[in-house]
Amino acid sequence: MSVNITLLVVMAALFAGGIYLLLERSLTRVLLGLILLANGANILLLSAGGRAGVAPLYSEEIAADAYSDPLPQALILTAIVISFAVTAFMLGIIYRSWVLGRRDEVQDDMEDRRVASQGSFDAEDDADVPEETTEFTPLEEAEEAPGSQNAGVLDLPSEPKEPR
Amino acid sequence: MNIASLAPLAVVLPFLGAAVAFLLIRHSRSQRAVSISTLSITLILELFLLQNAAEHGATAVFIGGWMPPFGITLVVDQFSALMLVISTAISLAVLIYATGQGMTDGDEDGPISIFHPTYLILVAGVSNAFMSGDLFNLYVGFEILLTASYVLMTLGGTTQRIRAGVTYVVVSVVSSLLFLIAIGMIYAATGTINLADLAVKLGEIDPATQMMLHLMLLVAFGIKAAVFPLSFWLPDSYPTAPAPVTAVFAGLLTKVGVYAMVRTETLLFPGDRINTLLMVVAILTMVVGILGALAQSDIKRMLSFTLVSHIGFMIFGLAISTVVGLGAAIFYVAHHITVQTSLFLVTGLIERRGGTANMDRLGGLAKLSPLLGVLFFIPAMNLAGIPPFSGFLGKLGILQAGVELGTPIAYVAVGASVLTSLLTLLAIARVWNRAFWRRPEDALHPDPILLATKADGSAVRTSQRVNSETTGRFSGRKPVNLLPRTMVGPTMGLVGLGVTLTLLAGPLFEISDNAAQNMLERTDYIEAVLGEGSAP
Numbered sequence: 001m002s003v004n005i006t007l008l009v010v011m012a013a014l015f016a017g018g019i020y021l022l023l024e025r026s027l028t029r030v031l032l033g034l035i036l037l038a039n040g041a042n043i044l045l046l047s048a049g050g051r052a053g054v055a056p057l058y059s060e061e062i063a064a065d066a067y068s069d070p071l072p073q074a075l076i077l078t079a080i081v082i083s084f085a086v087t088a089f090m091l092g093i094i095y096r097s098w099v100l101g102r103r104d105e106v107q108d109d110m111e112d113r114r115v116a117s118q119g120s121f122d123a124e125d126d127a128d129v130p131e132e133t134t135e136f137t138p139l140e141e142a143e144e145a146p147g148s149q150n151a152g153v154l155d156l157p158s159e160p161k162e163p164r
Numbered sequence: 165m166n167i168a169s170l171a172p173l174a175v176v177l178p179f180l181g182a183a184v185a186f187l188l189i190r191h192s193r194s195q196r197a198v199s200i201s202t203l204s205i206t207l208i209l210e211l212f213l214l215q216n217a218a219e220h221g222a223t224a225v226f227i228g229g230w231m232p233p234f235g236i237t238l239v240v241d242q243f244s245a246l247m248l249v250i251s252t253a254i255s256l257a258v259l260i261y262a263t264g265q266g267m268t269d270g271d272e273d274g275p276i277s278i279f280h281p282t283y284l285i286l287v288a289g290v291s292n293a294f295m296s297g298d299l300f301n302l303y304v305g306f307e308i309l310l311t312a313s314y315v316l317m318t319l320g321g322t323t324q325r326i327r328a329g330v331t332y333v334v335v336s337v338v339s340s341l342l343f344l345i346a347i348g349m350i351y352a353a354t355g356t357i358n359l360a361d362l363a364v365k366l367g368e369i370d371p372a373t374q375m376m377l378h379l380m381l382l383v384a385f386g387i388k389a390a391v392f393p394l395s396f397w398l399p400d401s402y403p404t405a406p407a408p409v410t411a412v413f414a415g416l417l418t419k420v421g422v423y424a425m426v427r428t429e430t431l432l433f434p435g436d437r438i439n440t441l442l443m444v445v446a447i448l449t450m451v452v453g454i455l456g457a458l459a460q461s462d463i464k465r466m467l468s469f470t471l472v473s474h475i476g477f478m479i480f481g482l483a484i485s486t487v488v489g490l491g492a493a494i495f496y497v498a499h500h501i502t503v504q505t506s507l508f509l510v511t512g513l514i515e516r517r518g519g520t521a522n523m524d525r526l527g528g529l530a531k532l533s534p535l536l537g538v539l540f541f542i543p544a545m546n547l548a549g550i551p552p553f554s555g556f557l558g559k560l561g562i563l564q565a566g567v568e569l570g571t572p573i574a575y576v577a578v579g580a581s582v583l584t585s586l587l588t589l590l591a592i593a594r595v596w597n598r599a600f601w602r603r604p605e606d607a608l609h610p611d612p613i614l615l616a617t618k619a620d621g622s623a624v625r626t627s628q629r630v631n632s633e634t635t636g637r638f639s640g641r642k643p644v645n646l647l648p649r650t651m652v653g654p655t656m657g658l659v660g661l662g663v664t665l666t667l668l669a670g671p672l673f674e675i676s677d678n679a680a681q682n683m684l685e686r687t688d689y690i691e692a693v694l695g696e697g698s699a700p
Contacts, residue, residue, distance in 0.1 A: 041344045048352035082307045100323045107327045
């Protein structure tokens with residue numbers, strides 16, 4: 001199978017530019033990167049169909065290998081429609097992200113950061129067991145033990161405890 | 165006429181339902197009726213398809229009368245029929261749960277009305293992916309379900325969901341592009357994209373080219389199936405979505421990726437050239453995933469990590485590629501879809517009842533709501549693989565096949581599986597101890613709703629209405645039922661389905677072993693598409 005060198009070069013440029021932009025932190029550039037990659041993939045599909053020929057409309061005079069291969073073109077059409085829809089959706093959420101936070105960037109997952117920064121000590125699993133763990137102790141003692149055990153271990157946004 | 169020729173309806177019906185539900189966007193009651201009845205009919209149809217596939221093996225439908233390898237082919241064999249039935253069953257349960265949630269909270273208008281049509285499109289995409297007989301149709305199926313999932317993931321457009329949604333969309337689009345590029349290369353190398361035709365022709369090309377195409381497909385499907393090291397995106401994005409959406413994503417989306425991997429490994433690239441690689445990947449997926457689960461304090465995130473970890477079991481079963489191993493992996497997929505979905509639904513109920521899904525802030529749920537305790541306990545034990553549940557049976561099958569294989573790496577994987585099961589039990593026990601057993605006062609910052617009392621001083625219990633005086637969460641709204649029957653009912657149904665899988669393990673293993681046998685032999689599938697005598 002022969003390969004069209006122009007298509008090959010264009011495809012390489014699209015892929016290289018696409019991957020470069022994809023690695024940026026700005027969402028608009030990421031989107032542009034995805035668009036370039038999608039177009040690179042479409043050109044790849046096009047060159048997968050072999051060299052260009054006449055339109056694939058059957059006629060008895062034309063030899064079988066003179067036609068273009070119609071299948072990759074059908075695939076490209078579908079792929080274009082799909083990437084169009086995804087691009088529109090991406091633009092929507094990028095705009096939404098901008099409206100909400102005035103930021104056009106990939107943001108960190110705060111819960112992930114919190115889990116990563118927590119120490120190996122876990123109040124529930126590792127704290128010393130209070131001497132009296134039975135449920136049948138007088139109320140005052142039972143009140144004290146858990147409170148002192150948990151104090152100051154984690155800094156969660158606190159909500160006031162309601163009295164029982 | 166054979167029932168198998170109705171197979172396209174499994175895709176067409178949800179699409180039609182989605183169209184009708186979209187037209188009825190202002191009439192939420194009829195919208196619900198349409199979407200639930202559509203899925204019910206689809207489920208009944210798929211049960212017939214499963215019965216037909218179990219009796220007669222693979223059958224193919226040629227869309228538009230274009231004979232293979234030119235047109236679009238839909239193929240239903242035992243594996244895809246089983247996946248269809250399980251996926252539609254759990255979609256239906258989650259739909260009823262979501263409807264119940266919407267009805268109870270009175271979210272009659274707003275973006276929630278888009279939920280039903282989008283959800284049905286998701287189901288159509290999943291069914292299309294399970295049945296498609298050519299690579300490009302598989303790609304289209306993936307795109308349908310992914311696009312629907314983008315919308316569901318960012319439902320409501322809050323800051324958290326948009327943040328998670330961006331990561332999810334970009335990662336999914338990149339994996340789809342890799343898949344598309346792989347399709348282009350496969351077409352260039354073989355001149356066909358029909359799976360059965362490829363099964364014949366791929367064997368004839370240069371082994372090095374084969375290996376490259378194989379690895380490209382593997383990476384594309386590995387991202388979708390969340391296989392380590394391609395699983396990083398999943399625990400980041402799933403937990404922020406609404407509970408029913410997370411549940412259906414956890415159940416279905418990664419399993420479509422696993423399905424695609426199983427299909428390519430058995431049909432397109434038979435043999436054991438990369439089984440060692442798969443085995444290593446399976447070990448890492450299991451161990452790294454479960455270690456991540458142990459670090460979490462949010463139940464949804466913890467479950468997302470166990471989801472990643474247990475994908476490893478399926479990959480291990482696939483890497484063994486004997487009838488016993490593959491059969492057990494198929495059984496395990498069915499089991500895991502059910503159990504993981506029920507756990508996420510229960511977590512939705514926990515969040516509702518306890519005000520948060522952060523286990524540091526929960527407590528006393530076993531006493532406040534014993535029913536919730538039972539609903540969590542059964543699938544949790546099932547996930548950890550405690551006998552006699554189906555999780556135990558599936559793992560036992562995979563371990564048995566691993567030991568039979570007897571290579572050193574297989575023994576390491578067997579050890580990793582056992583370790584992962586034990587650590588899963590530990591992760592589950594942590595949730596149980598914190599959220600259910602300890603008293604709510606022992607929690608770090610217990611949600612006021614856990615400490616709420618009635619006028620006479622007794623604790624507010626299950627399914628009681630809470631109004632603005634007892635808690636701030638629902639303040640300013642009419643009294644809210646914390647555990648409405650429409651949400652508990654479907655959850656109970658799914659937990660029940662998980663138990664039923666245990667009771668029906670005999671016939672189910674028969675189907676999955678049979679499916680594995682046919683997939684490893686390949687002739688059944690290829691001859692169903694290309695006709696008698698065409699298999700190599």
